[in-house]
Amino acid sequence: MQAAAFRRVVARRAQTSLAAGARTYATPVPWSTPAPAPPTPKEQEDDPQLGDYPRLPWVSKQTRPARGWEDPQMRRNFGEPLHEKEEILSMWGPDIPVVPPPIALRWFSMAVASFVTFGVIVKFALVPDRPAVPREYPFDGLVTELGGLEENKARPEAISDEE
Numbered sequence: 001m002q003a004a005a006f007r008r009v010v011a012r013r014a015q016t017s018l019a020a021g022a023r024t025y026a027t028p029v030p031w032s033t034p035a036p037a038p039p040t041p042k043e044q045e046d047d048p049q050l051g052d053y054p055r056l057p058w059v060s061k062q063t064r065p066a067r068g069w070e071d072p073q074m075r076r077n078f079g080e081p082l083h084e085k086e087e088i089l090s091m092w093g094p095d096i097p098v099v100p101p102p103i104a105l106r107w108f109s110m111a112v113a114s115f116v117t118f119g120v121i122v123k124f125a126l127v128p129d130r131p132a133v134p135r136e137y138p139f140d141g142l143v144t145e146l147g148g149l150e151e152n153k154a155r156p157e158a159i160s161d162e163e
Contacts, residue, residue, distance in 0.1 A: 047084070056083045062096050 046055075064075045071077070074091050083089050097104065139145065 050084060053084070054081055056081065058083075058085075058089070060089045060093060060096055061091050062093075 061075045066072065066075070069075050069077055087093060099107070
């Protein structure tokens, strides 16, 4: 008898609070995100192992606003279904790039080109020529006069038993 009365009171409170616009833990907080990227062929495939689990959009939790969540660190509410790739899309997953990758590649290419240009300018325009001409010896650099190439090689160290 008391259990039935308790259920009626709880149901009446829930109806009045929902009618008044109160948020429960199970209702998601409305939030806006940028338009999701078009699905890749990998995302379009239906995984037969998921069964009737909901197919959630490929949107990182980092795009959600910071406030208004039951778990503010993970930006999720109680009872909210997890994405099958939650480890990638969670707050601990890879960071979302602030600068779009094509623009970042363009900036990086311009930085590399500027360093290479600076190096070429320093090498060819700012370094002076040698003040003197290197000395040239006649007869193929005096190879025969110095005893030939074999005579100028280092002698192998002789191992002696005199120790």
